[in-house]
Amino acid sequence: MSIAVEDLATPAVLVDLDVLERNIARQAERARAAGIRLRPHAKTHKCPEIARMQLAAGAAGISLAKTSEAEVFAAAGFDDIFIAYPVVGLRKAERLLALSDRLRLAVGTDSVEGASALGRVFHAAGRRLEVMLKIDVGYHRVGVLPEDAVGIALRLADLPGISLRGIFTHAGQVYQAETPDAVAAIGRHEGETLVAAGAVLREAGLSIEEVSVGSTPSARHAMRVSGVTECRPGNYVYHDGSQVTLGTCGPEDCAMTVLATVVSVPAPDRAVVDAGSKTLSSDPLRPHPDGHGLILGSRSRLRSLSEEHGVLRVEDCDSFRVGERVRILPNHACVVSNLHDRLYGVRAGRADTEIRIAARGRIE
Amino acid sequence: MSIAVEDLATPAVLVDLDVLERNIARQAERARAAGIRLRPHAKTHKCPEIARMQLAAGAAGISLAKTSEAEVFAAAGFDDIFIAYPVVGLRKAERLLALSDRLRLAVGTDSVEGASALGRVFHAAGRRLEVMLKIDVGYHRVGVLPEDAVGIALRLADLPGISLRGIFTHAGQVYQAETPDAVAAIGRHEGETLVAAGAVLREAGLSIEEVSVGSTPSARHAMRVSGVTECRPGNYVYHDGSQVTLGTCGPEDCAMTVLATVVSVPAPDRAVVDAGSKTLSSDPLRPHPDGHGLILGSRSRLRSLSEEHGVLRVEDCDSFRVGERVRILPNHACVVSNLHDRLYGVRAGRADTEIRIAARGRIE
Numbered sequence: 097m098s099i100a101v102e103d104l105a106t107p108a109v110l111v112d113l114d115v116l117e118r119n120i121a122r123q124a125e126r127a128r129a130a131g132i133r134l135r136p137h138a139k140t141h142k143c144p145e146i147a148r149m150q151l152a153a154g155a156a157g158i159s160l161a162k163t164s165e166a167e168v169f170a171a172a173g174f175d176d177i178f179i180a181y182p183v184v185g186l187r188k189a190e191r192l193l194a195l196s197d198r199l200r201l202a203v204g205t206d207s208v209e210g211a212s213a214l215g216r217v218f219h220a221a222g223r224r225l226e227v228m229l230k231i232d233v234g235y236h237r238v239g240v241l242p243e244d245a246v247g248i249a250l251r252l253a254d255l256p257g258i259s260l261r262g263i264f265t266h267a268g269q270v271y272q273a274e275t276p277d278a279v280a281a282i283g284r285h286e287g288e289t290l291v292a293a294g295a296v297l298r299e300a301g302l303s304i305e306e307v308s309v310g311s312t313p314s315a316r317h318a319m320r321v322s323g324v325t326e327c328r329p330g331n332y333v334y335h336d337g338s339q340v341t342l343g344t345c346g347p348e349d350c351a352m353t354v355l356a357t358v359v360s361v362p363a364p365d366r367a368v369v370d371a372g373s374k375t376l377s378s379d380p381l382r383p384h385p386d387g388h389g390l391i392l393g394s395r396s397r398l399r400s401l402s403e404e405h406g407v408l409r410v411e412d413c414d415s416f417r418v419g420e421r422v423r424i425l426p427n428h429a430c431v432v433s434n435l436h437d438r439l440y441g442v443r444a445g446r447a448d449t450e451i452r453i454a455a456r457g458r459i460e
Numbered sequence: 461m462s463i464a465v466e467d468l469a470t471p472a473v474l475v476d477l478d479v480l481e482r483n484i485a486r487q488a489e490r491a492r493a494a495g496i497r498l499r500p501h502a503k504t505h506k507c508p509e510i511a512r513m514q515l516a517a518g519a520a521g522i523s524l525a526k527t528s529e530a531e532v533f534a535a536a537g538f539d540d541i542f543i544a545y546p547v548v549g550l551r552k553a554e555r556l557l558a559l560s561d562r563l564r565l566a567v568g569t570d571s572v573e574g575a576s577a578l579g580r581v582f583h584a585a586g587r588r589l590e591v592m593l594k595i596d597v598g599y600h601r602v603g604v605l606p607e608d609a610v611g612i613a614l615r616l617a618d619l620p621g622i623s624l625r626g627i628f629t630h631a632g633q634v635y636q637a638e639t640p641d642a643v644a645a646i647g648r649h650e651g652e653t654l655v656a657a658g659a660v661l662r663e664a665g666l667s668i669e670e671v672s673v674g675s676t677p678s679a680r681h682a683m684r685v686s687g688v689t690e691c692r693p694g695n696y697v698y699h700d701g702s703q704v705t706l707g708t709c710g711p712e713d714c715a716m717t718v719l720a721t722v723v724s725v726p727a728p729d730r731a732v733v734d735a736g737s738k739t740l741s742s743d744p745l746r747p748h749p750d751g752h753g754l755i756l757g758s759r760s761r762l763r764s765l766s767e768e769h770g771v772l773r774v775e776d777c778d779s780f781r782v783g784e785r786v787r788i789l790p791n792h793a794c795v796v797s798n799l800h801d802r803l804y805g806v807r808a809g810r811a812d813t814e815i816r817i818a819a820r821g822r823i824e
Contacts, residue, residue, distance in 0.1 A: 105551060105824045139767065161768045181768060184723045184734070184783055187469060206724050209782040237769055238724040238732050268766065359548045360570050360602040368602050370548070374798050375823050378742045402632065403503065403794060404525045404545060404823075405601055418573040419548055430767060434738050435798070437821050457801050459739050459768075460469045 099447045101440075102421060106357040107371040109432060109439040110423070113448065115351035116333060116441075117149070123315075123332045124153035130319040130327075135159050135178060137310070137330030140430045142455035143439075144172035146333060157200070159328045163191050164458035166201070172454065175199040178228065180264060180310070180328060182238055184210045188460075189217035192225060202226040202261050206239050208251045211258050219257030226261040227252060228306065233289045234282075235268040242293045246300050253302055262306030263297065264328070265290050270314045271382040276343040283309075283317025291323035313344045334429035337390055338382040352432065352439075353392065353423040356406065358416045367408040367416040371424060373401040377431035389424040398424065463811045465804075466785065470721040471735040473796060473803040474787070477812065479715035480697060480805075481513070487679075487696045488517035494683040494691075499523050499542060501674070501694030504794045506819035507803075508536035510697060521564070523674075523692045527555050528822035530565070536818065539563040542592065544628065544674070544692060546602055548574045552824075553581035556589060566590040566625050570603050572615045575622050583621030590625040591616060592670065597653045598646075599632040606657045610664050617666055626670030627661065628692070629654050634678045635746040640707040647673075647681025655687035677708045698793035701754060702746040716796065716803075717756065717787040720770065722780045731780040733762070733770040735788060740765060741795035753788040762788065
């Protein structure tokens with residue numbers, strides 16, 4: 097296909113292919129320079145086509161969040177997947193077993209209860225499931241505290257049908273960091289805490305093959321800590337408004353924008369576009385909420401969203417007219433991917449490719 | 461199909477069919493008692509099957525937000541659709557023209573610029589598009605102020621290819637109402653302001669066939685205002701946590717819940733379920749933010765969401781274990797529908813039907 101961007105129906109998700117390729121190459125180079133494996137989290141794009149570009153640039157495999165996402169990527173031929181999520185339940189275990197017939201698989205865990213149920217299914221089939229133990233380095237979402245890791249890891253390693261591959265973390269607190277220095281400190285803390293936990297586990301006699309860090313803002317700092325073996329950033333393929341605010345990248349590094357049409361200008365300080373939370377999600381800008389997306393080439397932001405309406409607070413220097421098209425830099429690219437069936441790959445003002453977001457909506 | 465709810469993969473969207481049927485019957489009866497037409501907003505469910513239940517109960521037609529949603533419902537045989545949204549652009553006009561070949565169609569507008577572009581396409585085809593002028597009764601999203609309505613309505617009525625059917629509003633400010641009395645006052649204000657605007661337009665010589673009010677909380681109050689001819693509530697089919705908080709309904713009137721599994725219990729006061737913003741959206745509870753969903757049968761709420769994690773603040777009286785299943789009352793049902801490909805119709809603890817959310821993701 098080749099369609100001028102101005103001829104696309106709105107709203108539409110655009111991905112600048114030059115920026116995408118540059119982002120993929122830079123992250124691959126960063127991991128190579130640090131001497132670690134890159135296993136990008138494909139939840140950001142959910143597109144096998146884009147994951148293939150990441151592998152071609154040197155990624156060692158991919159990360160995903162859900163069993164059903166892994167099924168989509170397995171069907172697309174991916175052969176090394178880490179589900180960075182505590183998968184729970186016997187039915188899910190059966191699906192994991194089927195996946196493990198086709199590819200090198202590992203899943204996250206942070207509990208003996210969770211892992212033992214998975215292990216029973218693998219053990220009954222004469223197989224072992226590789227697990228990665230999640231360590232909580234301060235985000236306090238899932239994961240075991242570093243001081244509890246050795247006790248749980250020893251029990252995991254003893255479970256029938258389970259094999260402990262390593263440990264991983266996600267320092268999600270980095271999205272609340274106020275300054276680039278704070279981002280760097282969280283990244284170093286993530287790497288150092290995880291490496292120290294790995295040392296304790298090895299002293300206890302466990303084999304820890306993988307010491308894996310996560311998150312786009314923290315990865316470049318965490319990956320430089322000696323002893324880290326793998327990183328799993330996801331957002332970097334697209335970046336977004338929050339990454340710009342956090343200092344991870346500049347606006348020119350943002351590959352994803354949303355094309356929208358101004359549908360109403362009811363007051364001089366207000367315009368409304370046809371992209372609301374159904375298109376952009378209602379995720380806030382991080383680290384501090386500030387509207388729901390910047391209009392490129394203007395100083396105006398979406399101040400509020402309802403499902404189909406994005407309400408612009410029109411700054412004095414800007415003006416908008418009904419029918420005009422705008423491009424929005426979203427707060428959070430990953431959640432935008434989850435809302436859409438397709439995106440358009442854009443180069444030089446033309447939509448060159450339509451990419452199906454194949455794992456969109458795979459929630460199980 | 462007939463599957464025990466406990467055998468469904470999680471997360472899953474459940475709709476209690478008894479509650480759904482009761483909600484549909486009650487709203488239909490309310491409109492009948494008020495002597496007005498009910499034109500439910502089908503954005504809440506996006507399912508032709510459920511819209512057919514609404515028509516069977518007496519609805520006069522349906523409302524939708526987007527052209528592409530109308531295309532889905534047209535393909536499913538619906539013959540009277542109001543797109544309650546200011547549709548803009550020549551390409552969209554061509555799609556509207558194709559739709560109007562198949563059904564009785566009207567679209568919203570709040571500008572001469574927007575409507576004139578649509579009218580040109582219809583006029584060139586020797587046709588007329590019926591439009592409804594949106595009146596802003598205090599929400600300040602889209603719509604013209606009541607005092608500006610007559611000037612714009614006269615210009616709309618003169619546009620080639622355009623025919624003015626009536627006026628409509630959506631008092632979205634009702635979702636910020638602090639008390640049931642405030643909800644009622646906003647509903648009465650909505651109806652009275654719109655009826656007064658209609659009277660001024662008729663005095664100016666315009667034919668105003670439809671005077672249409674919206675929103676589930678305000679509809680029951682607005683529809684009792686003499687002169688209102690139609691109401692367009694949407695959420696009432698399911699209700700949700702926000703409707704309970706606003707006093708629109710009781711918890712027993714909520715038809716939609718999300719089934720999830722506890723995947724981690726990392727601390728006594730924290731548990732994590734496999735439903736995050738990809739499943740529930742990050743829409744806040746209204747009128748005041750208070751977490752992201754109540755766990756039924758408990759006092760615990762989801763205090764934060766990331767894409768695949770719902771983090772429960774576990775109240776002292778509650779406890780959760782890994783592998784346990786919970787049902788979540790979402791803050792906002794309409795946005796949940798937009799995130800899922802299917803829902804399960806449940807009766808007596810069994811999923812009796814799987815309903816495809818056919819218009820999910822139709823954003824254009």
